[in-house]
Amino acid sequence: MVKVLIVYATDWGSTKKMAEAIGRGVQSVKETECLIKTADDTSEQDTLSSDALILGSPVHMGSPDYRIKKYIDKVCSKIWMADKMVGRVGAVFASGGGFGNAGGGCEITMLAMLANLAELGMVIVPLPKNTPGYHLGGIHWGPYGRSMGEKMEQTGLPDERTEAAYHHGANVARVTHLLKDKKFLNGL
Amino acid sequence: MVKVLIVYATDWGSTKKMAEAIGRGVQSVKETECLIKTADDTSEQDTLSSDALILGSPVHMGSPDYRIKKYIDKVCSKIWMADKMVGRVGAVFASGGGFGNAGGGCEITMLAMLANLAELGMVIVPLPKNTPGYHLGGIHWGPYGRSMGEKMEQTGLPDERTEAAYHHGANVARVTHLLKDKKFLNGL
Amino acid sequence: MVKVLIVYATDWGSTKKMAEAIGRGVQSVKETECLIKTADDTSEQDTLSSDALILGSPVHMGSPDYRIKKYIDKVCSKIWMADKMVGRVGAVFASGGGFGNAGGGCEITMLAMLANLAELGMVIVPLPKNTPGYHLGGIHWGPYGRSMGEKMEQTGLPDERTEAAYHHGANVARVTHLLKDKKFLNGL
Amino acid sequence: MVKVLIVYATDWGSTKKMAEAIGRGVQSVKETECLIKTADDTSEQDTLSSDALILGSPVHMGSPDYRIKKYIDKVCSKIWMADKMVGRVGAVFASGGGFGNAGGGCEITMLAMLANLAELGMVIVPLPKNTPGYHLGGIHWGPYGRSMGEKMEQTGLPDERTEAAYHHGANVARVTHLLKDKKFLNGL
Numbered sequence: 001m002v003k004v005l006i007v008y009a010t011d012w013g014s015t016k017k018m019a020e021a022i023g024r025g026v027q028s029v030k031e032t033e034c035l036i037k038t039a040d041d042t043s044e045q046d047t048l049s050s051d052a053l054i055l056g057s058p059v060h061m062g063s064p065d066y067r068i069k070k071y072i073d074k075v076c077s078k079i080w081m082a083d084k085m086v087g088r089v090g091a092v093f094a095s096g097g098g099f100g101n102a103g104g105g106c107e108i109t110m111l112a113m114l115a116n117l118a119e120l121g122m123v124i125v126p127l128p129k130n131t132p133g134y135h136l137g138g139i140h141w142g143p144y145g146r147s148m149g150e151k152m153e154q155t156g157l158p159d160e161r162t163e164a165a166y167h168h169g170a171n172v173a174r175v176t177h178l179l180k181d182k183k184f185l186n187g188l
Numbered sequence: 189m190v191k192v193l194i195v196y197a198t199d200w201g202s203t204k205k206m207a208e209a210i211g212r213g214v215q216s217v218k219e220t221e222c223l224i225k226t227a228d229d230t231s232e233q234d235t236l237s238s239d240a241l242i243l244g245s246p247v248h249m250g251s252p253d254y255r256i257k258k259y260i261d262k263v264c265s266k267i268w269m270a271d272k273m274v275g276r277v278g279a280v281f282a283s284g285g286g287f288g289n290a291g292g293g294c295e296i297t298m299l300a301m302l303a304n305l306a307e308l309g310m311v312i313v314p315l316p317k318n319t320p321g322y323h324l325g326g327i328h329w330g331p332y333g334r335s336m337g338e339k340m341e342q343t344g345l346p347d348e349r350t351e352a353a354y355h356h357g358a359n360v361a362r363v364t365h366l367l368k369d370k371k372f373l374n375g376l
Numbered sequence: 377m378v379k380v381l382i383v384y385a386t387d388w389g390s391t392k393k394m395a396e397a398i399g400r401g402v403q404s405v406k407e408t409e410c411l412i413k414t415a416d417d418t419s420e421q422d423t424l425s426s427d428a429l430i431l432g433s434p435v436h437m438g439s440p441d442y443r444i445k446k447y448i449d450k451v452c453s454k455i456w457m458a459d460k461m462v463g464r465v466g467a468v469f470a471s472g473g474g475f476g477n478a479g480g481g482c483e484i485t486m487l488a489m490l491a492n493l494a495e496l497g498m499v500i501v502p503l504p505k506n507t508p509g510y511h512l513g514g515i516h517w518g519p520y521g522r523s524m525g526e527k528m529e530q531t532g533l534p535d536e537r538t539e540a541a542y543h544h545g546a547n548v549a550r551v552t553h554l555l556k557d558k559k560f561l562n563g564l
Numbered sequence: 565m566v567k568v569l570i571v572y573a574t575d576w577g578s579t580k581k582m583a584e585a586i587g588r589g590v591q592s593v594k595e596t597e598c599l600i601k602t603a604d605d606t607s608e609q610d611t612l613s614s615d616a617l618i619l620g621s622p623v624h625m626g627s628p629d630y631r632i633k634k635y636i637d638k639v640c641s642k643i644w645m646a647d648k649m650v651g652r653v654g655a656v657f658a659s660g661g662g663f664g665n666a667g668g669g670c671e672i673t674m675l676a677m678l679a680n681l682a683e684l685g686m687v688i689v690p691l692p693k694n695t696p697g698y699h700l701g702g703i704h705w706g707p708y709g710r711s712m713g714e715k716m717e718q719t720g721l722p723d724e725r726t727e728a729a730y731h732h733g734a735n736v737a738r739v740t741h742l743l744k745d746k747k748f749l750n751g752l
Contacts (some may be wrong), residue, residue: 051309062491066449069442076436082695100322102332112488118704121692127553128685130647133748135338137663140682144290150323184738185692196415250679253397254637257630265625269390300676303626309504316497316561318459328494362560373504478708479667510664511714521599528701
C-alpha cells in the first residue's frame with residue numbers, strides 16, 4: 001500500500017476542486033491511499049506517514065498562499081533538518097485567475113513549492129505535454145486550473161480544466177509505487 | 189534625446205510583431221529614438237549607445253531562444269564586466285503558443301532575460317495591472333503575446349494582444365527620460 | 377521629502393540586521409524618511425503612505441518566510457486590486473545560512489518578493505555588480521547576508537557582509553527621489 | 565543496462581570537471597553506461613538513446629550558456645514535439661564564480677535547464693541535503709561548483725567541491741534503474 005498526501009489552501013474553492021481531481025487520479029491506481037488536507041490542518045505526522053506529497057496553492061501576487069508557506073516553514077522545515085523525506089515523491093499544482101493570458105504568476109508559485117520538495121530531497125513528477133487535458137489546464141511543472149475569463153470575470157473552474165489534474169495524481173501514484181522502500185538517494 | 193534599443197529573436201514573426209508594437213509605444217513619447225534589432229545583429233556599440241534596453245524572446249522549452257542568450261553571453265557579459273550599463277533602464281517581453289492556459293513557461297523565460305538586465309545594474313520596468321490591454325496579453329514581468337489557441341492551432345498574434353506591449357514601450361521611454369544622465373546607482 | 381518603507385521578518389536577527397543596514401543607507405540620502413517594520417506590524421496605511429517599499433526575508437526552504445507572504449496576501453493584494461502603488465519604487469533583500477555555497481535558495485526567495493512588487497506595478501532597483509561590498513553579500517536581485525559557515529555553523533552576520541545592503545538602501549532612496557510624483561506608468 | 569547522457573558546455577573547464585565527477589558517480593552504479601558530450605556535439609540520436617539526461621552549464625549572466633540553450637532549441641524541442649522522452653529521468657548541475665556569496669544566479673540557471681527536462685516529461689532528481697559534500701557544492705536543485713574566491717579571483721574548482729556531483733550522478737543512475745521500461749506517465 002502506498003500513501004499520497006495532498007496539501008492545499010483555497011479561497012473560493014478552485015484549488016480545492018483541483019485537489020479533489022488529483023485525489024481521484026491518485027485513487028484510480030490500485031493499492032493507493034489518498035489523504036487530502038488543508039495546509040492549516042496538516043501535521044508533521046501526516047507528512048511523515050506519506051510516501052508522496054503533492055502541494056497546491058492559489059496564485060497570490062505571483063507566489064503561493066501564505067498558509068501553504070506556513071505549513072512549509074512550520075512543518076516541512078523540521079523534516080528537512082532531519083532528512084526524513086529523502087527519496088519520496090513530490091509534485092505540485094495551482095489555480096488562479098490567470099489574468100493576462102500568461103499564467104498570472106503560476107510558474108514562480110509552483111517553483112516556490114517545488115523548492116520545498118527539492119529541499120526535502122524528493123523526486124519530482126512534472127506534467128508531460130501528452131497528458132490528457134494538458135491543453136486546457138497545465139504547464140510543465142504541474143496542472144493549473146484557470147478560474148477566470150479574460151476580463152477577470154469569475155467563471156469558476158470547469159471540469160474539463162481539471163482533467164490534467166486527475167492524470168497528474170495517477171502519475172504521482174504510479175511513480176511512488178515504483179520508488180517506495182527502495183534505497184536510491186544517498187542510501188536512504 | 190533618449191535612445192531605446194529593442195533586441196529580439198523571432199521564428200514565425202510573433203515576437204517581431206511584439207517588438208514593433210513596443211517600438212511604436214516608445215516612439216509615442218517625445219524626444220525618443222527607437223532602434224529595433226534582431227539579437228544576431230545587435231553589436232556592443234548598439235547596446236552601449238542606448239539609454240534603455242528591452243529584450244524579447246519566443247518561449248522555447250520554458251526559457252529564452254538561444255539567439256537571445258548568445259547576444260547576452262557574447263555582447264552583454266563584456267558590458268557587465270566593465271559596469272557600463274549601470275543605472276540605465278531595462279524591460280522584457282515574450283511571445284509563445286501558451287499551450288495549457290498557464291503561460292507555457294513565459295515566466296522563467298522573462299526572468300532569465302531580467303536576470304541579464306539586473307546583472308547589468310539596470311532599473312527594471314514591470315507591467316502594471318492597469319496597463320490598457322493587460323487582460324489580453326501580459327504578466328507582471330512584461331507583455332506576452334499568445335499566438336496559438338487552446339489546441340495548439342496557429343492563430344497568429346491578434347492586434348488586441350499587442351496593446352499592452354505598446355504601452356510597455358511608452359512606459360519604458362518615460363522612465364528613461366526621468367533617469368537619464370542622473371547619477372543614482374553607486375554614483376555611476 | 378521621500379518616504380521609504382522596509383518590511384522584514386526575522387528569526388535570529390540576521391534579516392533584521394540587514395534591514396537596519398539598508399535603513400542607514402536610505403537615511404544617508406537627504407530629504408528621506410525611513411520606516412522599518414516587521415511584516416506582522418505593517419498596515420495598509422503604512423504601505424500606502426510610502427514612496428518606496430523594500431521587502432526582506434530569511435530564506436526558508438527556498439522561498440520567503442510565511443510572515444512576509446501573509447503581509448503580501450493580506451495587505452498588498454488589496455492595494456494591487458486598486459492599482460494604488462503603480463509607479464512607486466521597490467527592491468528586495470534576504471539572509472540565510474547559504475548552506476552549499478550556492479545561495480541556498482535565495483534567488484527564488486527574492487523573485488517571489490519581486491513578483492509582488494512587479495504585480496503592484498513598482499519600478500525595481502537591482503544590485504549592480506559595482507556596489508561596494510557586493511563580493512561579500514549579494515546577487516543581482518539584491519543584497520544577501522550569509523549567516524553561516526560552510527558546515528552550517530552559526531557565524532552570525534559580520535558587518536562587512538552588510539555593506540552592499542547599506543548601498544542598496546541609498547540606491548533605492550535616490551531612484552525614489554527621481555521618480556516621485558512623476559506620472560510615467562500609464563499616466564498614474 | 566541503463567544509459568545516462570551528460571550534456572554540458574564549458575569555458576575554462578570547471579563545468580567539464582563537474583560533468584566528469586557526475587560521470588564517475590553514474591558509473592559507480594552497476595549495469596550503467598555513461599556518455600559525456602558537449603552541447604555542440606550532442607545529436608538527437610544521442611539523446612533518444614539515453615534513459616537519463618543530465619544537463620550542466622556555467623552560469624552566464626544568471627542563466628545557462630547559449631550553447632546549452634541551442635542544444636535545447638534545436639535538439640530537445642523536436643523530441644518534445646513527439647513526446648519521446650516522457651517518463652525518463654533528468655537532473656542538472658552548474659558551475660560559476662559565485663561572486664557575492666549568494667550563488668551568482670545559479671538558481672535560475674538550473675531552473676531554465678530543469679524547465680527543459682520538465683517539458684520533456686522527465687522525472688527530476690534533486691540534490692538532497694544529506695548528500696556527501698553538499699555543504700561545499702550544491703543547492704537543492706543540483707550540484708554547483710564554485711570556481712572563484714570572494715574577490716573574483718580564479719581558484720579553479722577544488723576536488724572537494726565536486727563530491728556532491730559524484731553522488732548526484734549515482735543518485736540519477738539508481739533512480740533510472742528503478743524507472744526504466746516502466747509505463748507510469750500517461751501509459752508511456
